[in-house]
Amino acid sequence: MTSTSELAPTCVPALPSSVVSKPSPQPWVLWLLPLALFPTGVFTARHSFIANAEPTPLATTLSVTTQPAQAINSYTVQRTYTGEITAQRTSELGFERSGTVVTLLADEGDRVAAGQPLARLDIRNLQARRQERVAQRAQAQAQLQELQNGPRSEDISAAQAAVWELEQELERAKRQRDRRQFLYDEGAIAYEDFDDAAYNTAILEQRLARAKSDLQELNNGTRSEQIIAQHARVQQLDAQIQALDVDISKSVIYAPFAGKVSDRPIDEGVVVGSGATVVTLVEQGNLEARIGVPEDRVSQLKVGGAQKVQIGDNTYRATVTAQLPEVDETSRTVTVVLQLPADVATQVGQTARLLFADIEPTDGVWVPSTALVPGDRGLWSVYVLGDANNSENNSTYAVARRDVEVLHTEGDRTLVRGTIQGQDQVITNGTHRVVTRQTVQVTSE
Known part of the structure; x- marks a missing residue:
């Protein structure tokens, strides 16, 4: 009889997954792998070769036109700087004193001549004060004349x-005083009676002394100090009258120069203060252009030199008259003042442009703009005539490519620098049909 242990299945311990090996590929798979990768490598190598290889020259000979490259070491740039038209003189006119405006003699837009009155203030109070000073002067002048003439003979006689x-009265008073003194000594009268006589005598003596002094003054004539003081009084009144005349003259605004009234903010009847603007006058005929120029360029504009200024569609020759010493804080430019011709028909405030020819020192080559074709890495290229292939009938050339950098464009030509040389013949037309080493012949140069 078989035992239970013999019938039970045998238990084998499980191996870790890392110990269990993957099934190895079949040998025929390893032979197929290189065959599968071969077409890919061939395509990649062919694409790389085609990308790096120069274009294959075409057998057809193309006809092109050329132009010689022009080598330079500097070129001129037409720069434009903007400013505005201003008048040489613009004045905001007002009165030097306060008062009431009674007359306005010019309106906005009117042309006025130099010295023409423009406005007037009320001057009635000034005229009254002047008349008073004139009367005082006449009185002072009469007194001065009297002092200069001296005392009259009638005054001396009087x-x-x-x-x-007084001398006679004094003699009589003295006799009366002596009699009363005798009577007082005899006891015939009171002392009071004697004292009255003595007092009257003393008064008459003082009056006589004063009268003699006045007579002596008349005989000596007028003192020089009195004449000088009176003369100064007359001069003082003359100065006051002159000051009033000045105030009266300042009550009228006169045009300081010929021009046009651009603004008149005040009407009749308005009380204005000293210095308030009544009329704004702009000079006509002498116009200037004030244009800001960079600091590094202003040295090329010499005072007295002629420059081109464009106003609207017209261009004029202006003369540099000044360079202001200050630098504008915002634009960092120096203001250049240019005098415009007298026949320029323009308005103050209009935009003016300075056309300035600036010379830039640099080495480069001028080529026609039509010769440029796009290049690599942001550069441009031009096609030029390479080596010549001489034959019996005509000459042909192999096309060469020159990489260049564009420096400046001016009209139909472009300034470049790069591998191009000054003696190269640049192909100017049909550049879209030309490739490197293409055989071409020149139809016209």
Whole structure:
């Protein structure tokens, strides 16, 4: 009888997955792998060869036109700087004193001549004050004349008579005083009576002394100090009258130069303060252009030199008259003042452009703009005539390519630099049909 242990299946321990090996490929698979990769390698190598190889020259000979490249070491750039038209003189005119505007003699847009009155203030109070000063001067002048002429003979005679009369009264008073003193000494009268007589005598003595002094003054004539003081008084009144005349003259605004009234913000009846703008006058005929020029370019504009200024569609020759010493903080430019011709028909405030020919020192070659074709890495290229293939009938050339960098464009030509040389013949037409080493013949140069 078979035992249970013999009938039970045998248990084998499981191996780790890392120990279990993958089934190895069949040998015929390894032979097929190189065959599958071969077409891909052939295609990649052929594509790389085609991309790097020069274009294959065509057998057809093309006819092209050429132009010689022009080598230079500098070129001229036409730069434009913008400014505005201004008048040589623009004045905001006002009164130097306050007052009421009674007359306005010019309106906006009117042309006025130099010295023409434009506005007037009320001057009635000034005229009244002037009349008062004139009367005071006349009085002072009469007094001065009297002092200069000296005392009259009649005044001297009257003074002499006054002295004689006082002398007589004094003699009588002295006799009366002496009699009363005798009576007082005898006890016939009171002391008061004697004192009255003595007092009257003393008063008459003082009056006589004063009269004699006045007579002496008349005999000596007028003192020079009095004449000088009175003369100064007359001069003082003359100065006051002159000051009033100046105020009256300043009550009228006169045109300081010939021009046109651009603004008149005040009407009649308005009380204006000193310095308030009544009329704005712009000079006509002498116009200037004020244009900002960079600091590094302004040295090329000499004072007195002629420059081209464009106003609208017209171009004029202007003369540089000044270069302002300040640099504009915003634009960092120097203001150049140019005098325009007298016959320029333009308005103040119009835009003006300075056409400035600037010379740029650089080495390059001028080529026609039609000769440029796009190149690699942002550059441009031109096709030129390479080696010549001489034959009995005509000459043909192999096309060569020159990579260039564009420096400046001017009209139908472009300034470039690069591998091109000054003696190269540049192909100017049909560049879209030309490739490197293409055989071409020149139809016209």
